[in-house]
Amino acid sequence: GDSVTQMEGPVTLSEEAFLTINCTYTATGYPSLFWYVQYPGEGLQLLLKATKADDKGSNKGFEATYRKETTSFHLEKGSVQVSDSAVYFCALSTGANSKLTFGKGITLSVRP
Amino acid sequence: SQTIHQWPATLVQPVGSPLSLECTVEGTSNPNLYWYRQAAGRGLQLLFYSVGIGQISSEVPQNLSASRPQDRQFILSSKKLLLSDSGFYLCAWGRQGIEQFFGPGTRLTVL
Numbered sequence: 001g002d003s004v005t006q007m008e009g010p011v012t013l014s015e016e017a018f019l020t021i022n023c024t025y026t027a028t029g030y031p032s033l034f035w036y037v038q039y040p041g042e043g044l045q046l047l048l049k050a051t052k053a054d055d056k057g058s059n060k061g062f063e064a065t066y067r068k069e070t071t072s073f074h075l076e077k078g079s080v081q082v083s084d085s086a087v088y089f090c091a092l093s094t095g096a097n098s099k100l101t102f103g104k105g106i107t108l109s110v111r112p
Numbered sequence: 113s114q115t116i117h118q119w120p121a122t123l124v125q126p127v128g129s130p131l132s133l134e135c136t137v138e139g140t141s142n143p144n145l146y147w148y149r150q151a152a153g154r155g156l157q158l159l160f161y162s163v164g165i166g167q168i169s170s171e172v173p174q175n176l177s178a179s180r181p182q183d184r185q186f187i188l189s190s191k192k193l194l195l196s197d198s199g200f201y202l203c204a205w206g207r208q209g210i211e212q213f214f215g216p217g218t219r220l221t222v223l
Contacts, residue, residue, distance in 0.1 A: 044214040097163060
């Protein structure tokens with residue numbers, strides 16, 4: 001079946017540091033890929049998405065590129081802020097019902 | 113614009129008691145609807161999804177059930193809660209080919 005693997009966390013960075021969160025996937029067919037963010041005590045918000053190979057999703061300074069050859073969708077940001085502290089989930093969607101398969105999530109803490 | 117509501121926001125229930133969580137969507141028609149659970153320190157697990165009124169698909173066997181009595185209403189229920197039912201329950205809506213949009217969630221604590 002479909003699966004998403006995220007790097008182990010938590011991750012703690014200083015403000016303005018470079019961020020990379022790894023995500024790899026296994027899927028039948030051609031999935032759409034997503035990064036969702038969950039701020040403390042809240043639901044999930046879509047951060048960015050990519051629907052086909054080589055697409056780059058971007059939002060709020062975050063970027064991720066759909067790499068079919070390495071089955072990866074790594075999240076990057078050049079300079080993190082304290083307000084980026086949250087849990088980040090990588091996910092994929094396939095099939096007619098667009099069900100999402102999530103990774104376990106990773107907690108990011110950014111220190112001032 | 114579309115909005116999704118969940119209530120209650122928090123709930124503390126004793127073991128063996130019943131459960132009813134409600135989710136409603138506004139501003140769209142005939143959405144796919146989903147229930148997820150997020151247990152402490154774990155990822156999100158899809159529990160149920162629905163593509164239409166009265167149509168429920170279960171992803172994980174358990175003592176929970178779901179119903180969709182109206183197009184934009186999705187209810188998660190249990191007759192008798194277990195300790196292991198504690199978690200953060202998220203409802204989401206979506207359509208084929210687009211991302212899912214999540215509600216604010218319900219935090220359930222079973223004591």
